[in-house]
Amino acid sequence: MKKTSLFLLLCLILFLSACGQSKDSSEKNGSAADDQKTITYQSENGPVKVPAHPKRVVVLSTFAGNVMSLGVNVVGVDAWSKSNPRFQDKLKDVEEVSEDNIEKIMELNPDLIIGLSDLKNVDKLKKIAPTVTFTYGKIDYLQQHIEIGKLLNKEKEAETWVKDFKERAQQAGKDIKKVIGKDATVSVLEKFDKQMYVFGDNWGRGTEILYQEMKLKMPDAVKKKALKDGYYALSLEVIPEFAGDYVILSKSDDTDNSFLDTKTFKNIPAVKNNHLFVANAKEFYFNDPLTLDYQLDFFKEKFLGSKNK
CATH class of the missing domain: 3.40.50.1980 (Nitrogenase molybdenum iron protein domain)
Structure with missing residues (x-):
């Protein structure tokens, strides 16, 4: 009887061990299978x-x-x-x-x-x-x-962020209009390489936020020339025609920025009225969530003051 009992006990131990190994193997295979889905x-x-x-x-x-x-x-x-x-x-x-x-x-x-x-x-x-x-x-x-x-x-996560962002940006737009007036115009400029550009409403640089979500106005000249293609190349002499009451300048230190010291630029009303807001171009190029959140904070700070960031 003792030998029989010992034999049965050994069988039980082997059986439980095999079950444990099988479970571990199953879990590992399941994880690998998830990776391959x-x-x-x-x-x-x-x-x-x-x-x-x-x-x-x-x-x-x-x-x-x-x-x-x-x-x-x-x-x-x-x-x-x-x-x-x-x-x-x-x-x-x-x-x-x-x-x-x-x-x-x-x-x-x-x-x-x-x-x-x-x-x-x-x-x-x-x-x-x-x-x-x-x-x-x-x-x-x-x-x-x-x-x-x-x-x-990750569609649900993306949709959740979009909904929240639109609410935040649109509310900021209402707050900004109360400060600058509903008819105030805003331009977005950038000197890239040797060329100056003004942007429409869908070419990064915060344009999507300013024009699509906040519903701020762009100057008629910008609307006419840059809205369709997203951007328009300018000469220094005509910048005043495209400059709004407020100007966002996407600026890179890698570019010749001597235009900032010219009389033409300094005499633009937005510049004279301290309505020129300078952003780091390398931080402002894109329109992904990380960049958009940064751009939104930038605009809230510049238009409303740091307390409203």
Whole structure:
């Protein structure tokens, strides 16, 4: 009897051990299976199978802030995103890449690649990982964030942010109009390389917030020349014609800014009235959630004062 009991006890121990190992194995396999799950994203170029939970995303243009704001890991970004001072902490260990760096992108082992529709080498990129591109301006800037949310399987999170942002920006617009007057005009200027530009309502630099959400007015000349294409190139002599009662200047220290010292610029009413608000161009280029939140705070501080930030 003792031998039989001992034999049964050993069998029970072996059985329980096997069950435990089976459970551990199942859990590990389940986790691996989760990593391999895919969803089908309906891109502008047709359906694309992408990871349900991407973990290594390469962003080749514009959308790094959208991806980071949704808590998805980025392993490679474009040069403009990498040079954005507001992204430095988040991107300090992230590689700078372009669509020409095929081997470098391959080494990063991405599970998803995102970029604009004019990307080069798309066929080569698709061989590395599922690649999804967007045409800039095809949909509005907030719907663009929701689309990236869909792509990353985080649509609800994107929609929640958009709803909250619109409420905050629109309320700020009402507050600003009370201060500057409902008919006051606002222009957004930038000196890029050797050329001065004025912007419409959908070309970053805070234009989406000022004109689309806050409903502030743009000068007639800006509306006529820049609204359709998003931007318009100016000569120094005609800047006064495009300058509103308030001017947002997106300024880069890498550019010749000697125009700031000219009589033409100094005599613009907005400049003389201290209605010139200067922003760091590298922080102001984009219209992703991280940048938009910063731009909104900037406008609230400049138009309303720091206490209203």
